Amino acid sequence: MTLPAIANRDSIVRDCAIALIVAMIQVAGGRAANLGQSGVRSLDVLGCVLLLAGPVALVLRQVEPLAVLVVTLAACGIYLALDYGWGPVFLAPVVAFLTAAIDGSRWWTYPFVPACFLLFVWPLPALLGRPVGAWTVVAVLGWLVVVVGAAEALRVRRLIANLREQRFDAARRVEHAQRERFACEERLQSARELHDVLAQGLSLINVQSSVALELFERKPMQARSALAAIKKASKDSLDEVHAMLPKIRRGLIDGPPADDKIADLDGRRYHGKRGGVSGRLGLPPEAGAGAAAEVVPAARPAPAEAPPPAPRPPEPSMADLDAVVRRARSTGLAVQIKVTGTPVTLPADIDAAAARIIQESLTNVIRHAAGATATVSVRYAAETVELTIDNSRPLTTQTRSPGGGNGIIAMRERAHALGGALTAGPRPSGGYRVAARLPVRTAPPLKAVEDRPAESDAEVTAAE
Structure with a gap:
């Protein structure tokens, strides 16, 4: 019923x-x-x-x-x-x-x-x-005043109950909006991680496979090294994707909490059915809607324990820049590291974002500037950490991976989400530069990302 x-x-x-x-x-x-x-x-x-x-x-x-x-x-x-x-x-x-x-x-x-x-x-x-009698008239008049006062008090109580109902509805809408926002942030974060894992890994595989094809007949030993790099890059990418799958599945399976129970501002839980003065005096249900009954959630069987997710490789960290650039160096790219200032321990999200920006920039150098060298400069300041990734003029005008991508757009969005900034463009002396500035402390996410003209990774080309 x-x-x-x-x-x-x-x-x-x-x-x-x-x-x-x-x-x-x-x-x-x-x-x-x-x-x-x-x-x-x-x-x-x-x-x-x-x-x-x-x-x-x-x-x-x-x-x-x-x-x-x-x-x-x-x-x-x-x-x-x-x-x-x-x-x-x-x-x-x-x-x-x-x-x-x-x-x-x-x-x-x-x-x-x-x-x-x-x-x-x-x-x-x-x-x-x-x-x-006069006393009867006075007594009846007094009772009429009491009845009118009681009616006014109950009307005010019903008004308060309606306001509380509106507050409940507003809290339900806010809760739903927060769930939607959290879900969107989770999806965006998953998309970024997938891009970081797959785009970089596939780019390296593409570059190394091209090298292997070019050197297969003339220099088989170098081709063998390129194939080994392909095997390692593909294995690392698959391991990271498999480690991310449980998180993605949880985000798709977990549903929002029931809408008929919401949290009041004072921390109690209420159900949609109301009771109170109206139930005791037989007045309209709205009159006693303010006295909401506390809901005791029914006991539910514990869900079956899911198998533990596969161990995920450690995230790249700015504390070990050699590990951050190791994959790029394995392709033959010459990478020089310069650190100025006193290194500090960065928050996890900022540390991961900085490492990913460096890796993505080096991947773009490998894809679009064949034969170039790269320099990674890290400058620690009081409130920010500044990253600069420069590549020299390429040895050939033909890029190894033609076509556009979303690497620069993803890096810029990642920097803006943390309260930082990122610019990318050709250098006057030749080559290309990616410069990012990130806070050393986590900042609240921006409400709106600054509108900038979209640019693709194909723009990361050799200096003119």
């Missing part, structure tokens, strides 16, 4: 129970009041019917609150007009008024209060020869 059906059934049962209680109080109290008062009409069958008419109408108070209020007031007015004794005959109109005042408009419900006082208490009964 669905939650709306259960809530509707509970509401009907509650309304019937309230109507039964009001009927018992009005009949028993009316009979006692008639016995204790003199000069009034004795309670007969008609009087009992009038005492029961209001409570019976209360069963439909959630459906037609204003009509139920009119019916209960009419039954009360007829009861008093027939000169039955005063008693709890006003209980049904009070419950109907509270329901209509909370659920409806003040302009339609509140005028009933002075109208009933004038018609049932004073001065109309006095004009018809049925005087009412």
Whole structure:
């Protein structure tokens, strides 16, 4: 059975129970009041019917609150007009008024209060020869003020409940947006890692295979070295891809948490079904929506343990620049390293980004500047670490890997995401330069990446 059906059934049962209680109080109290008062009409069958008419109408108070209020007031007015004794005959109109005042408009419900006082208490009964004591008038007037105040308090409570519901919805939307943002960041990070692993490995394989083909007949020993480099580069790339697969699968399988349970700002967990004052007094459910019930999550069987992922090769680190440039040197590229300043330990994400920028730049040199040499300069400052990767003029005008790529774009996005900057372009003296500046401390991600004209790796060519 669905939650709306259960809530509707509970509401009907509650309304019937309230109507039964009001009927018992009005009949028993009316009979006692008639016995204790003199000069009034004795309670007969008609009087009992009038005492029961209001409570019976209360069963439909959630459906037609204003009509139920009119019916209960009419039954009360007829009861008093027939000169039955005063008693709890006003209980049904009070419950109907509270329901209509909370659920409806003040302009339609509140005028009933002075109208009933004038018609049932004073001065109309006095004009018809049925005087009412002054203390009775004052007491009834005080009770009417209390009833109106209670209606206003419940309206304010319902307003607060609605605001809390809006806050719950806003928190749910924010939570959903955060999950989406985290998922996008995970996908972007996975794409960058895949690019770093596959693009560099495949570029080296392409270059080495070209060298092997050129030297296969003339210099078989050098061709053998190129094939060994191809084997090692392919093995390293496959190992890194296999190590990344569990993370990618977890990102695809893990779903968002259920939307019917959200975290309140004070740390509690709430469910969509609300209860509170409305449940205790039988008022509309909105009146007590503020008292949300705490949800205790049901026990779930522990998921089966997934096999541990394959050990991933260690990430390149700026602490070992020789290891960062080892793959490029294995292809025959002459790489010189220059470090200025005092080296510091960088955060993991900045350290990995700096190493990847150096590797990607050297890979571009191998692909697009055959026979060139490269220089990697690292300068440590107080707040930043500056990377400069220069390559000399190539020995030939023909590049080994024609065509464009996304290496420079990926490096620039990686630097911007960490709060740094990256530029790339030809040097005036010949060759090409990639310069990056990264913070030595992690910075919050930028909301928007600065728009720059897209350029491809094919631009990393020899100096003019």
